[in-house]
Amino acid sequence: MINLSLMISEPTDEILSILSRDARVTAEQIAKMTGRELKEVKAAIEAYEKSGVIKRYKAIIDWEKAGVEKVLAFIDVQVAPAREVGFDKVAFRISRFPEVMSVWLVSGTHDLRVLVQGDNLRELGRFVAEKLSTIEGIRATETHFMMRRYKEDNDLFVDSDEDNRLLVTP
């Protein structure tokens, strides 16, 4: 028989999983939700923040709904790897631009996948042409502009139904 006793994550992970769902849940609440001492929870969160396990807290914003125009592009980059540092040197360089949201090393025909955000198409086009492609070691780029967002970081960007359960049921 398999052990069924509460197949729930380790207490340390539990704090992280609560905060990853909603970063505004207070330490007091988490203490109650996990049956632990407040002191202990506060210390754990502080340690996570210090060690960088929790990098920072932010809101998930639907910019389109807020009426703010943002243009996103995925740029696939081919890189000539350099002696000793491989792709790192170029990847770090790209990462420092404030327009760049994410940089990943990926398998396939390209080496780096870069997510870039700008205020308009022209601005992003200029970034790719003037900043990105001119970096030494970059052989080619292929830019895909984002047309519509359906889901991001586990949040759906389509309006979903409200809780339509009956108010009182057996």
Added chain:
Amino acid sequence: MESENSVSHPALSRTVLELPPSGIRRFFDIAAAMQDVVSLGVGEPDFATPWSIREAAIYSIERGQTTYTSNYGLLELRRAISKHLMRLYEVEYNPDTEILVTVGVSEALDLAMRSILDPGDEVIVPEPSYVSYKPCISLAGGQPVVVETKAEDGFAVTVEALEKHCSKKTKAIILGYPSNPTGGCMSAEQLQKIVDFARLKNLFLISDEIYDRLVYEGTHCCVASLPGAYERTLVLNGFSKAYAMTGWRVGYACGPAALISAMMKIHAYTMLCAPTAGQKAALEALNHAENSVREMLEQYNQRRLLIVNGFNEMGLSCHIPKGAFYAFPSIASSGLSSEAFAEKLLYDQRVAVVPGTAFGAAGSSFIRCSYATSLSNINLALERIAVFLAKIRC
């Protein structure tokens, strides 16, 4: 309410007219007419069915799998149920003869009562317990006999209590653990005593285990897995709670072949089979939804600790519910009856809870509060209940 002296058509069945309406119904009507109600009154998960399950059902519909299934249910599903129960509880059911797929546990319960009862037979029902047990017994011509359970026993039923209510006419005992409404669970040791008693008196055990996967402390014990239980136990279970599939209406019954075959006979005449798309969805649930179950369990557990802590902090003593998704705090200290408490709370603070009396007289000093709702709703409800208590205490 139907009127017996209606002139436009013949009188309705006396059995139905005499059947009391559900105590939950009235609260639903009041709450539904109000604005901005925070509800702790909902007896179903707040999660939607995991997408992979929904997707499997859509696919089956796309492929045109829209016909009847075997009266017993899809064999593939029965095999998966059999494997599932073996894996979890080491209890072996033959998918060909000992498993019946039903339209929820509700239908299974009704079939069970109609299959085992003759007029006048008695069935012991521990209370507080689910609202359908007594009506199903009555509708099958039987006589419900209530045994009260207590908060200090964790709402477990004891042999001593059963002894007092067992007669020559007793045919069965209904067990509903983890319990709706109390969240109470019974351990293997406690259940073994009930099994031994049932053997001694030659009784059926009808065990509604729909909340088996939602157990937060200790492990769930499947009654049929206990020594001496198998040949007299009917296990009722389904997909509604663990997989958030209430609206799909798929459940199942497992038990001795003769009983299952009797139930199938009624089922074949009255229901034919459980919905086919729902059965396909249920199959996917058993095969690929374990991670979703775990994730929901973790969140329920956090809410459970939060709400129980909240009630105890405001002076409503609340036994620790070990399973299901209900807290069942005592409101005795308020000086109000549970009906009055629930009604005043609803009108005064727009928080919907279910009075304990809806689950039998033994629930008269309790309210049932479902924590199958968001953290923010739980927090808001707790705040409002605290305000309400402060008001009535001064």
